Every structure is written in C-alpha cells, then in structure tokens.
Amino acid sequence: MHFSAKTKNNIVLYLLVALFLSAGFYFLLKKETLWFFVLPLVLIIAYYYVVSLDKVLLFITFFTPLAINFQDPRIGATLSIPTEPLMFGVMIVFLGNLLLERSYNRHVARHPLSYLIYFSLLWMLITSFTSHLPLVSFKHLLSRIWFVVPFYFVAVPMFRNKKNIHRFLWLYMIALSGVVVYTLIRHAAHGFDEESGHWVMSPFYNDHTAYGAALALYLPVLAGYLFYPGLSLVKKLLTLPFLTLFIVAVIFSYTRAAWLGIGVAGVVLLLVLLHIRFRWVIVGAVVLVAMGFIFYQPILNRMEKNRQNSSTNMERHLQSMTNVSSDASNMERLNRWASAIRMFKQRPWLGWGPGTYQFIYAPFQLASERTVISTNFGDRGTAHSEYLGPLSEEGVFGLLSILALFGYTVYLGLMLYHRAEDKEVRVMSLVITLGLITYFVHGFLNNFLDTDKLSVPV
Numbered sequence: 001m002h003f004s005a006k007t008k009n010n011i012v013l014y015l016l017v018a019l020f021l022s023a024g025f026y027f028l029l030k031k032e033t034l035w036f037f038v039l040p041l042v043l044i045i046a047y048y049y050v051v052s053l054d055k056v057l058l059f060i061t062f063f064t065p066l067a068i069n070f071q072d073p074r075i076g077a078t079l080s081i082p083t084e085p086l087m088f089g090v091m092i093v094f095l096g097n098l099l100l101e102r103s104y105n106r107h108v109a110r111h112p113l114s115y116l117i118y119f120s121l122l123w124m125l126i127t128s129f130t131s132h133l134p135l136v137s138f139k140h141l142l143s144r145i146w147f148v149v150p151f152y153f154v155a156v157p158m159f160r161n162k163k164n165i166h167r168f169l170w171l172y173m174i175a176l177s178g179v180v181v182y183t184l185i186r187h188a189a190h191g192f193d194e195e196s197g198h199w200v201m202s203p204f205y206n207d208h209t210a211y212g213a214a215l216a217l218y219l220p221v222l223a224g225y226l227f228y229p230g231l232s233l234v235k236k237l238l239t240l241p242f243l244t245l246f247i248v249a250v251i252f253s254y255t256r257a258a259w260l261g262i263g264v265a266g267v268v269l270l271l272v273l274l275h276i277r278f279r280w281v282i283v284g285a286v287v288l289v290a291m292g293f294i295f296y297q298p299i300l301n302r303m304e305k306n307r308q309n310s311s312t313n314m315e316r317h318l319q320s321m322t323n324v325s326s327d328a329s330n331m332e333r334l335n336r337w338a339s340a341i342r343m344f345k346q347r348p349w350l351g352w353g354p355g356t357y358q359f360i361y362a363p364f365q366l367a368s369e370r371t372v373i374s375t376n377f378g379d380r381g382t383a384h385s386e387y388l389g390p391l392s393e394e395g396v397f398g399l400l401s402i403l404a405l406f407g408y409t410v411y412l413g414l415m416l417y418h419r420a421e422d423k424e425v426r427v428m429s430l431v432i433t434l435g436l437i438t439y440f441v442h443g444f445l446n447n448f449l450d451t452d453k454l455s456v457p458v
Contacts, residue, residue, distance in 0.1 A: 131353020140355025212255025224431030
C-alpha cells in the first residue's frame with residue numbers, strides 16, 4: 001500500500017502521541033504524577049519544528065500577548081514563557097537548516113532591508129566586543145537574533161502566501177483581545193481610574209505603555225479590514241467589535257505615547273490620500289529628527305518650565321506629554337534621556353555596549369534631574385527611547401542603523417501602496433505601514449523592541 005508523505009507524517013505523529021499518552025497514564029496511575037502529560041504537547045511542537053516551521057511561528061504569534069515573564073536566576077535573565085524558548089528553537093532549526101542545505105530565498109537574503117538588518121546585527125556584535133559589560137551585551141545580541149530570525153528570515157518567505165499574513169494578524173489580535181477583556185474587567189473593579197490603569201493588564205503586559213503600544217499598532221489594521229476589498233459584509237461587521245474593543249482599551253490604557261503615534265499615523269494617512277510626494281514627507285521627518293537632536297537641551301529646558309499635572313481629561317492627558325515638572329513619569333523620562341545623551345558624549349562612536357544602559361546610567365544622573373522614582377543604582381529600566389537607547393549603547397552608528405531600518409520600512413510600505421496593482425495588497429500595505437508608524441513614533445518615548453510583545457508584531 002502506498003502512502004503520501006503527508007499521510008506518513010500524520011501516522012508517525014499519531015503513533016508517537018498515542019505512545020506518550022499511554023506512558024502518561026502509566027505515570028499517573030503508578031507514580032501519581034502529571035508531568036509526563038506535558039510531553040505529548042512538547043512532541044507535537046517538536047514535530048512541527050521539523051515538518052512545518054510556519055505553524056510554529058503562528059503558534060508563537062498567538063501566544064505572544066498571553067505570554068508571561070519568568071525570572072530565571074540560572075541564566076540571569078527574564079524569559080517570556082512560552083514564546084522566547086520557542087523562538088530560540090526556531091532560530092536553532094533555521095540556522096541548522098541553513099548550514100546543512102546552504103540555501104535560502106535569494107530575494108529575501110539580498111533585499112536592501114536584509115542588508116540593513118545585517119549591518120545592525122554586525123554593529124551590535126562589534127560593540128559587544130568593546131562593551132563595558134561584554135557578557136550583558138552578548139546576551140542582548142543573542143536575544144535580538146532570536147527575535148529577528150523567526151519573525152523576519154522565517155516569516156518573510158511565509159508571507160508570500162497572503163493568507164498567512166491574515167492569519168498572523170488575526171492570531172495576535174484575537175489573543176490580544178482576550179487580554180483586553182481581562183484588563184477591562186479588572187479595571188472596572190477599580191472604577192477605571194488612571195492609577196490602576198497602569199497595572200491591571202499584568203501579568204500579560206508589565207507596563208501600560210507596552211499594552212497601549214500594541215493596541216495602537218493594530219488599530220489601523222482593524223480599521224483597514226472595514227475597507228478591505230473582497231471581504232464580505234458579514235466579516236466586516238465581525239471586525240467592528242474588535243475595533244471598538246481596541247479603541248476603548250487604548251482610552252483606558254492612559255498611554256499618551258499611543259495617542260501620539262495614532263495621531264501621527266492619521267497625519268500620514270491624510271498626506272497619502274492627498275497624494276503628497278513621499279520624498280517631502282521623508283525630508284520633513286529627517287529635518288525634525290535632526291533638529292530634535294541638535295536642540296535637545298533647549299527643548300528639555302523649555303519642557304521643564306511647563307508646570308501642569310497630568311489628567312484623565314483627554315485634552316490635558318495629551319498635553320501632559322510635554323508637561324513634565326509635576327508629572328513624575330515624564331520627569332523620569334527626561335532624566336533617562338539626559339543620562340543617555342551624557343553616556344553618548346563620553347563614548348560617541350562605540351557606545352557602552354548593547355543592553356548595558358540600565359546597569360550604567362546611574363552615575364550620569366544629575367541631582368537636579370532626579371525624581372521621586374529615580375534610584376541611586378539606576379536599576380529600573382531603560383532609556384525610554386528606541387533611538388537614544390542605541391545611541392548611548394552602540395554610539396552614532398547604532399542610532400543611524402535603527403533610523404535607517406525604520407525609515408526604509410516605512411518607505412517600502414508606502415511605495416508598495418502606490419505601485420501595487422492588487423487592491424488587497426494596496427490596502428494591507430498601507431494599514432500595516434500606518435500601524436508600524438504608530439510604534440516608530442511611540443519609540444521616541446518608550447522602548448519595547450527587546451520584548452516579544454512588540455518585537456513580534458513589529
């Protein structure tokens with residue numbers, strides 16, 4: 001009797017699962033232990049690592065919003081369970097296949113965006129050797145690689161099938177909506193006040209700003225599905241509850257940076273619809289960023305003179321992004337930024353090493369800039385910026401690499417929108433680009449790309 005390869009694989013899978021279930025019942029009855037029942041799940045995942053890495057990637061995507069941080073003292077690091085170990089496994093399998101087969105999709109490998117990623121990783125490697133804390137830097141580099149390999153080098157060929165793009169988006173959004181419902185229920189028990197809004201999303205998101213960033217990232221995508229060509233009216237109506245839920249969640253996340261990102265994405269959408277040439281948008285963005293870095297000190301001084309408490313009122317809530325002297329979180333953010341700039345000035349070319357900011361910035365704080373939430377040891381977090389963090393840790397080329405990656409990604413997305421003939425591709429490329437813009441703007445105020453919660457979708 002002849003069996004297809006797929007049938008043979010399924011037979012092997014069923015036999016192995018039956019074997020492990022039998023062993024599990026034996027251990028339950030004879031040894032009174034349940035741990036062996038975990039092995040069939042491990043076996044199934046291992047099976048898909050071999051036969052379909054795409055499905056493992058989608059599995060990771062679904063569990064990313066649901067993952068919980070676990071502190072492992074043996075390796076001196078915090079892992080997101082179950083996603084980061086699974087991503088590490090994908091990286092090992094991918095690199096193993098690459099070494100054995102010595103082949104990979106040439107279009108992806110030689111794409112300009114890939115070269116920017118190569119440079120970014122290479123520069124991280126170089127600055128890890130020159131790092132003030134080499135062990136910390138090499139760990140940081142390794143974690144960056146196990147984020148990049150699965151969700152770029154494995155995912156991009158997978159996304160050539162448009163169905164996988166939709167699966168990827170909806171798996172994350174469905175799981176995130178579960179977290180939103182959980183968060184809103186907990187928040188309602190506290191009267192939806194702002195203070196509790198900072199922590200009710202735990203243990204799934206340790207910070208309300210990361211939670212808000214994820215929500216903002218997917219708002220344009222959900223809105224885009226309402227206009228997606230070929231999508232039935234019923235499916236569009238089913239999208240509405242998700243969109244409404246996410247809007248409510250963003251409001252009660254009390255995340256000002258998320259609103260800022262959404263606002264900028266809205267402006268970009270308007271420019272696109274008005275057919276403003278993209279080159280002028282890029283020139284304007286580059287000029288604004290350059291001016292921000294050149295005149296950062298006067299800007300900080302001006303912001304510190306602005307005295308207004310943050311409020312749950314939406315208008316004042318948005319205004320408080322620049323009202324820092326009586327808002328501890330904003331004041332501390334300025335303290336981190338100023339410390340990062342001073343670190344950069346001392347090591348402008350190679351920086352202090354990837355991942356080292358949180359261990360080194362303490363001596364760079366000024367007494368006049370410290371806040372009630374500052375620490376003498378400087379052990380509470382990062383530079384609060386996707387841009388100043390690399391600048392202080394990897395020097396000027398670290399900043400340039402992240403700017404090039406973000407800028408070129410937006411360029412690709414908007415060019416695809418303008419040049420694609422397929423309406424589905426046009427809509428999807430536009431809304432995904434707008435979603436990414438919300439995070440790239442958010443990145444001026446916070447940094448979460450060293451976590452799975454944002455590195456997976458971004």
